[in-house]
Amino acid sequence: MxxxxxxxxxxxxxxxxxxxxxxxxxxxxxxxxxxxxxxxxGPPGKSLGAAKGRPAALVPLAGDDAPPPRRPTGKAEFDRVLGGGLVEGSAVLVGGDPGIGKSTLLLQAAAGLAAAGAPVIYVSGEEATAQIRMRARRLGLDAAPVRLCAETNLRDILTMLDAERPALAVIDSIQTMWADSVDSAPGSVSQVRAAAHEITNFVKRRGGAAIMVGHVTKEGQIAGPRVVEHMVDTVLYFEGERGHQFRILRAVKNRFGPVDEIGVFEMTGAGLAEVPNPSALFLGEGGRRAAGAAVFAGVEGSRPLLCEIQALVATSTLGTPRRAVVGWDSGRLAMILAVLEARAGVSFAGLDIYLNIAGGLRVSEPAADLAVACALLSALHDAPLPQDAVIFGEIALSGAVRPVSQIEARLKEAEKLGFAAAWTPPSAALSGAGPGVRATPVEDLREFVLQVFGADHAG
Structure with missing residues (x-):
């Protein structure tokens, strides 16, 4: 047929x-x-065949298996996102915008692993070996014992890997690989799925680890079928704005470690440098903050992270005022504005609003609601917020401030950076002896506006 x-x-x-x-x-x-x-x-619903297979083996749920061994790459931020290093037999997919630094990051990680004595092979389907050597010289990695391969035929690559048995194989990129068993062009849905499936199965059978680079679509998702993300063990996204020198490596799936963990890097002339204290980086330089700036104490994965939320309010000349948001959810901004007007009597009608997360960071947790509201109120009334205060808390539609997780970790990070006060949601975690930050619980948004900005600013 x-x-x-x-x-x-x-x-x-x-x-x-x-x-x-x-x-x-x-x-x-x-x-x-x-x-x-x-x-x-074939007709729908047809079975796979009448022949019976061998019974699948069963094992008990309880066991004393040791945790999988990890192999550090020497890049602390990269290892942090992975959960402590590369796991034997794992497949990792790394996605990011073109030119964001994916190849640079993986070449540095491969060189660090090779310098520790592990055999590493870097397979490129997009660049010639001469181009990779040029990048290595620019990064000061030309002496690293990394072996290179410029090939796109998947069968030849797997044959070579089977003979060499490297501890790590970097495939740059999965969209350029060509499986001769699939009758379609490289980069197609079937080719990407087949290549990812073969590489993942190979490392599961033969050991070692594989890191595959994936292109992203204009929506920011890894190109190809979403089933590829289900095949691999770990999915990482390398994020950043072209206008900023900072890059964020974020784990969105990890079978061997925490999800939503981030690693922060700075793009320099010598490659990607690790940023051990990202809070100081995203807060920028010290000094007095202008009206409309609020310091948010957030959490990314297991890491507390302080950043500055900036707001600007201006009279609009348009029939429909503009709402421009960078680094936050525009739908959540609309909700905060509605709660401020309905519950606290503060109207932003006829005003353009610009909201920005400083440093190119993207914040997604609801705990930023209270900091955004404070930045908006500060910008509206041209009243700077206290310089030594951090703010966090989720705002409900009723105007109440809801508790958030990891309050103590947020306050400890604020104390480490010299902050002495915090506006926080009410929580039992604040009772008793805590970190050296004076925490002021905020229960209701209207009462908070009256207390901080005065009666003239609340309707």
């Missing part, structure tokens, strides 16, 4: 008999791509 091409959704991996503008499984638009590796000729 002939094999008819199928169409696969790049978002959820669902197969379709014919092309459609919208995936019936996940609802994504324009996500179907032809996949010659699948056949839709």
């Amino acid at each position: 002939s094999r008819a091409p199928a169409f696969v959704c790049a978002e959820c991996g669902a197969a379709h008999r014919k092309w459609a503008g919208r995936c019936d499984a996940c609802g994504a638009w324009n996500s179907l791509a032809e996949d010659q590796g699948l056949s839709t000729a």
Whole structure:
């Protein structure tokens, strides 16, 4: 029976008999791509065959297995995001915008691992070996015992890796790999899925670890079917703005470590330098802060992180005032503005609002609500906030300030950087002896506006 091409959704991996503008499984638009590796000729619901296989082995849930051994790369921030180093037999997928520094980061990590005596192979499907050597010389890594390979044929690469047995293989990038068993062009949905599947299975069988570089789409997601992210053990995103020298490596999936852990790097002429104290970096230089600036004590993964939230309020000349947000959720800003007007009597009607997280950081936790509200109020009334205070807390639609997690860790980080006061949500964790920061619990947003900005600023 002939094999008819199928169409696969790049978002959820669902197969379709014919092309459609919208995936019936996940609802994504324009996500179907032809996949010659699948056949839709057979009738639906047909079983895999009448022959029986061997019974799968069963083991008890209880056991005394030791934790998987880890191999540090020598890049402390990179190892932190991985959970302590590379795990034997693990597959890691690293995504990021073009030119953000993915290849630079992985070359530095590979050189650090090789310098410790582990065999490392760097496979590039995008650059010639001469180009990689030029980058290594610029980074001062040309003496590192890393072996290079410029190849895109997946069968040849796996044969070479099987013979060499490296502790780490870097594949740059997965979109350039070509599996001759799949009848489609490199970079297609079926090729990316097949290449990721083969590489992941190889490291599971033969040992070692593999790091695969993945391109990202304009939406910021790793290109190719989402099933690739399910295949691998760890998914990392390398984030940053072109206009900033700071880069953030963020774990969004990790079977061997914490999720949402971050590592902070600074792009320099000698490559990516680790930033051991990112709070000081994102707060910028010391000195008096202007009106509209609030210091937020956040948590990224297991790391407390202080950053500055900046707000600017100006009279609008447009019928619909502008709301520009960088580094935060614009929908949550609209909610905070509505709560301020409905519960605290503070209106921003007819005003343009600009909100920015300093340093290129992106904040996603709801604990930033109170700091954003303070920055907006400070900018509206041109009243600077106390210079030695940090702020955090989630705001409910009722105007109440809700508790957040890891309050003590946030306060300890603030104390380490010289802050003496904090506006926090009410919590039992604040009772008793704590860190050397004077914490003021905030229970209601309206009462807080009256207390800090005076009766004239609350309706």
